[in-house]
Amino acid sequence: MKISDITSAIEEYAPLSLQESYDNSGMQVGDKRWEATGALLCVDVTEDIVDEAIENGINLIISHHPLLFKGIKTLTGSNYIERCIIKAASNDIAIYSAHTNMDNATKGVSCRMAEKLGLENITALAPVSGMMMKITVFVPETHADTVRSALFSAGAGMIGNYDSCSYNMAGYGTFRARQGANPYCGEIGELHHENETRIEAVFPSYKKYEVVRQMQKAHPYEEPAYDIIKLENPIKNTGAGAIGELMCPMDEVDFLERIKSVFHCGILKHSALTGKKVRRVAMCGGSGSFLIEEAIRAEADVYITAEIGYHDYFRAEGDILLVDAGHYETEQYTKDIFCDIITKKFPTFAIHYTKVGMNPVNYL
Secondary structure: OEHHHHHHHHHHHOOHHHOOOOOOOEEEEOOOOOEOOOEEEEOOOOHHHHHHHHHOOOOEEEEOOOOOOOOOOOOOOOOHHHHHHHHHHHOOOEEEEOOHHHHHOOOOHHHHHHHHOOOEEEEOOEEEOOOEEEEEEEEEHHHHHHHHHHHHHOOOOOEOOEOOOOEEEEEEEEEEEOOOOOOOOOOEOOEEEEEEEEEEEEEEHHHHHHHHHHHHHHOOOOOOEEEEEEEOOOEEEEEEOEEEEEEEEEOHHHHHHHHHHHOOOOOOEEOOOOOOOEEEEEEEEEEOHHHHHHHHHOOOOEEEEEOOOOHHHHHHOOOOEEEEOOHHHHHOOHHHHHHHHHHHHOOOOOEEEOOOOOOOOOOO
8 A cells, every 4th residue: 555545545535725825734754655554643743753653663654733834944953843854754754744624624623622522513613615616517418317426426516414416407509510520419510409408516626626527537528518617605514613512501610621621631721701501612623713703703602722812811701711722632633533534444554643742731
């Protein structure tokens, strides 16, 4: 099995196109064409983790945070990032990261937090928009089912919790085949009328290549007539953060204890208690102060994230309970997502969770 087989599975789940503009997800070190001997899962890459991979004969490290987040101009071993690169490259170890693309993915980092807390009706807190497209294709009635199925198999037709969604309209098309053409129907030089079905289906923009490829493969015409337009519709379950509901509302202090237990927090920081029961809960794994207003607009009773600034706590204004549960703590279950993706597709592939203590923050 190639390393590319593993990284492709991750990118199918969390496409690189979902990452933020400032990010650097993807291959950090190594060659995707190498045979994979095993994968070591972690949140951050450190020298100890590279050593762990070497000692266990593992040649692929998969992390949440990119080792190469900012550009480097020299490779002299003057800091831990450069030393990790040198050591990994010297020992033929590949390093791959899925950061904000995994944050924004359907059932990504924040969704996993929500599931761990036992929430239901989970959706993205800030759904992405501008990443949907719609294809319209005209096909002979006799091949409508075949082309429609091809579109669906390529990932078109998904709307929320529904699949195989399309709009279909009967009509007829006209064309005249010129010299050199090889028409499926009609004669060279003669105007032809064909009963056709107009099929429309939406799809995420990152699936455009495959949707078009499968449509053209299934279409009987030498030159299929189709068009693609960009949509501004938000993708309900894809985007930053997550929000869900407790089936049984909880007291605020009891819910804080649940957070502390689920995420193994050494300490919790939070704004003043509101005195309300907790039912709607929003969250964002990692540094998520930028979504506080979204959580308030969504009428969340609690917003859980990390690295909440001093002045950010004033934004609660008694309407919401802001909870800082720690950066590592809120992203630690990303390793489980990686594991689930890989084992589902490659059940016998060797996966290892790092045994190295990874949280750089310590509490007294």
